[in-house]
Amino acid sequence: MDRIRKSFRLFVLFAVIFILGAFTGRFFTDKITDTDVRGAAKIFGLEMTQSEIDSLLPGLEDARTAYLAHRKMTPSNDLGPALWFNPVLPGMNIPIGPDKVNFGKAPKVSMPKNRDELAWYTVRELAELIRSKQISSEELTRFFLDRLKKYDPQLHCVVTLTEELAIEQAKRADAEIKAGKYRGLLHGIPYGAKDLLAARKYKTTWGSVPFKDQVLDYDATVIQKLDAAGAVLCAKLTMGELAWGDVWFGEMTRNPWDTKTGSSGSSAGSASSVSAGLLPFAIGTETLGSIVSPSTVCGTTGLRPSYGRVSRHGAMALSWSMDKIGPICRSVEDCAIVFQAIQGPDPMDVSLIPAAFHYDANFDPRQLKIGYLKQDFARRYPFHDQDSVALQKMREMGFKLVPIELPSSPDLSIILSAESAAAFDELTLSGRDDLMRRQIKNAWPNSFREARFIPAVEYLQANRLRTKLMQEMQKVFQEVDVYINPSWGSRSLNITNHTGHPCVVIPNGFRNGRPTSLTFTGKLFEEGKILSLAKIYQEATEHHKQHPQL
DSSP states (O other): OHHHHHHHHHHHHHHHHHHHHHHHTSOOOSOOOHHHHHHHHHHHTOOOOHHHHHHHHHHHHHHHHHHHHHHTTOOOTTOOOSOOOOOOOTTOOOOOSSOEEEOOSOOOOOOOSSGGGGGGOOHHHHHHHHHTTSSOHHHHHHHHHHHHHHHHHHHOOEEEEOHHHHHHHHHHHHHHHHTTOOOOTTTTOEEEEETTBOOTTSBOOTTSGGGTTOBOSSOOHHHHHHHHTTOEEEEEEOOOTTSSTTOOSSSOOEETTEEEEEOOSSSHHHHHHHHTTSOSOEEEEESSSTTHHHHHHHTOEEEEOOTTSBOOTTBOOSOTTTOEEEEEESSHHHHHHHHHHHBSOOTTOTTOOOOOOEEETTOOGGGSOEEEEHHHHHSOOTTHHHHHHHHHHHHHTTOOEEEEOOOOOOOOHHHHHHHHHHHTHHHHHHTGGGGSSOOSTTSHHHHHHHHTTSOHHHHHHHHHHHHHHHHHHHHHHHHOSEEEEESSSSSHHHHHHHHTOOEEEEEEEEETTEEEEEEEEEOTTOHHHHHHHHHHHHHTSOGGGOOOOO
8 A cells, every 4th residue: 555655645646746847848748739829819819720730840849849958948038039029210310429517617616504404405516515515425424324324114115235345436436536536426325226226245136035045246338337437336136027017016105295105116115215205316218108107107217218329238138128227306407417327329239329318408499399299298197287387388488399199109019018028037937936926817927928929920010000100200300309298097008118219208287195207208319308407496495306205
C-alpha cells in the first residue's frame, strides 16, 4: 500500500510539472491541429479552407520551435528592440544648433520669517537663496528631508529616502559654491525621482512586488545629469505598479488636497510630494497620461517633453515607442529649468533625436498662432467651468484663439499592449505575475496575457495607422504653433502620446475643493513655445500659489 501511495504521489508530481511546463511555454508535446488553427483564426477575424490550414501546419510547428528557443534567451527589461520610433516626418522643421536659454532676471527673494514657508518656494526662488548664501544646500536638504519624514506616513509618497546620499551631495554643493564653482539654478536644490529610475546603491522597485528588492548598480542618465547640475536626490518616490494607476506594493499614495483619495498614476509620489511641499521638484514619466493625470489631481505643473528629448537609459521600459520622462514642479519656469538640465544627447539611448532647446523668459507668446479645441471645450465635462474661465482670461490678456479640431484617431491601444507585454514577458512565462498586487481584468497580468494574442501583422498595421495620424497632426501644426485643450475631456492626451508631441499641464482652478488643470500642447521639440505661453498665463493667475493644508 505504501508503494502504491508513493507511486501515486510521484504521478501527481510529474503531472503538475507537465502542466506547469505546458502553461509557461517551456515545452509542448501536442501537435498543432486544424482545430487549433481555426480557433486562432477566429480570434484574428480570418477564414481559411482546409487545404490552406493543412499548408500552414508545418510552418506553425517550426515557428513554435523558434518561439521556445527565443524564450530560453528572454532579455532583461533594459534591452530594447531593433526597431525605433521616430516622431519626425519628412518636411518637419525642428530646432537645430546649440541650446538658447534665457531665464531672465533673478527674483528678489529673502528668507521667510517662518521657515516652513520655504516648502512653497519655487526652484528659482530657492536657487537665489542658495546663490546669495542666505541658506546652505545642507540646511535646505535637511529641511525637506524632515518634511518627507513628517508627512510621508500621511501621504505614502516615498519608497526610499536617500538621506545619506542627499547630505553628501548637499555638502559637496556647499563646498563648491563657497569655492566659487556655481553650477547653475539647480545647484544644491533637493528633488525626488520616480522609482523607475535607477540610482546606484538604492532599491529601484518599479512599484511591484516581484521587483521590490531590486538594486541596479548604476545611475539612470537623468539622475546623472541632475547630479552634474548639482541637484540633491532626497527620495525615490512611489509609482503605480509597473507604471499603471496609483496601486503599488505599499499603501495607496494620497492626494494632499484630499487624503481620502489617491494622487492618480503612475507618477503618483512625484506629484503628491511636490504638491505637499515635501520637495521643490520631482521627476515623473508618461506613457499615456502619467505626468498629466497626477499633476491635474495634485495641482502641480508638469511638462511632458517630446518623444526623443530625454534619455531613458536606466529607466524601466514599459513601451519603447511611447515612454517619456519629464519634470513635475510648482511653476512653468521651474519645469523649464529642470528640463534644460535633463534633456539632450546620450550615447546610451539610441532613440534620442538631436534638437536644440530654445527658451526665452522675455519672449512674448502673443506672437504665436494659438488654437483651441472648440468642440471639446463646448461639451459638458468635469472641468468645463474652470476651463471656460481660463479661455476668457486668455482673451482678456490679448490672445487671439483660433478654433481647431483634431483628426479622428483609430484605436492604437495594441501598440502599448504588445510592447509592455514584451518588456515584461519573463513575468508571464515564469508565473511571477501572480505576485503582483492587482489581479483584476483591467490590470497588467491579464493585459500581458491578452497581448500574446496580438498578431505581429496587426501590431505593424497599427503602427502604419500611427504614421497616418502623425501626418494628420502635422497638418494641424501648419495652422497653429500651440493649441489649448482640456486635460481630461479631450482626445488630445491619447493622440499626442502616440505622435510624441509635448505638452504642459498647469492648475487652473478648483472643483469640489480639488485642483483642476488646463493643457497646452505644441509642436515637436518646441517645448520653449508652450512653456512661454503657459508661463504668461500662469503668472496672470494665482492657482499655482494655492497650497493644501495637511
